[in-house]
Amino acid sequence: MANNINILLLDDEILALSYLKDTISDVINNNKTLFGSTIYSTTNQTEFWDILAKTLPKIIFLDIQMPRKTGIEIAEEIHRKKENIGYKNQNFPIIIFTTAYDTYGYQAFKVNAFDYILKPIDEDNVLKVFNKILDTYDSFLRTDKETITVHSSGIDIEIPLNDILYFKADMKYIAVITEKKEFLINTTLLILEEKYSQFVKIHRAYLVNPLYFSKFYKRDNHWFLSIKNHxxxxxxxxxxKLEIEKKIDYKLII
Incomplete structure (x- = not known):
């Protein structure tokens, strides 16, 4: 994993921001993988957008309760604008909320937040979040340049594995589901499961990219998994079900 990750923090309270920055600095300086990352911080929302556009941080910490716009509103705006800002990979930026209240879980994950940390900030909780981020990065880097070939409109197309939401068994074929398109390939789910171990089998007909896990919920005595961008x-x-519960963040279970 590269160690030149940009991290951006936004909190309207200068003392809270300073403490969060110091805590994150301690964490990354004691981790050989994170060492060398750059931390940017601001209490000003206008400056936040300037820094965001210039540095394209992969990790963003947002306070939720702020004047002008809340962290939730800013996260929504980031998701709407990120392609225009310059983000080429839809999995970034990773957004973590900080809040003094534990009632924002549903709202946080509704805007595809990676996690949230309760105030007062505790270094152990920050470390846990970064360990989760590292796990996600490991998965991302392992598949970053790996592709799968599909045949469409008479030509072969290389699809990055990170762009695949899930595979679905469809009669004699497998449907490859991305955010914008669906392709058919001639293989089996078992072969894909053995070849791409980072994908998670949730059903005999579905193999899902864990980067896109959104919510795990029960309805009419049946369990379902909602997928980001889908x-x-x-x-x-x-x-x-039990296997998924081991792999999914408990905050995603509703």
Missing amino acids: EQSLPVSRRQ
Whole structure:
């Protein structure tokens, strides 16, 4: 993993911001993988957008309760504008909220937040978040340049694995589902499961990219997994439910 990660912090309270910056600095300076990362911080929302555009931070910490716009509103705006800002990978930036209240969990994950930390900030909690981020980065880097070939409109197309939301068994073929398109390939789910171990089997017909896990919920006595950037929720089999609970963040379980 590269050690030149840009991290951006926004909090309207200068003391809280300073403490968060110092805490993150301690964490990254004691981690050989994170060592060398650059931390930017501001209490000003206008300056925040300037720094964001210039540095394209992969990790952003947002306070939720702020004047002008809340952290939730800013996160929504980032997601709307990130392609125009310059983000080429839809998995970034990773957003972590900081808040003095534990009632924002649903709102946080509704805007695809990676996690949130309760104030007062505790170094152990910050460390846990960065360990989760490192796990996500490991998965990202392992598949960053890996692609799968599909045949479409008479030509072969290379699709990065990180752009694939999930694979779906579809009669004699496998549907490759991305955010914008769907392709068919001639293989089996078992072969894909063995080849791409980072994907998670949730049902005999579905193999899902964990980068896109959104919510895990129960409805009418059946379990479902909602997927980021995708309207349709996917069924989870009883056999796979326990396995998913081991791999999914407990805050995503509703």
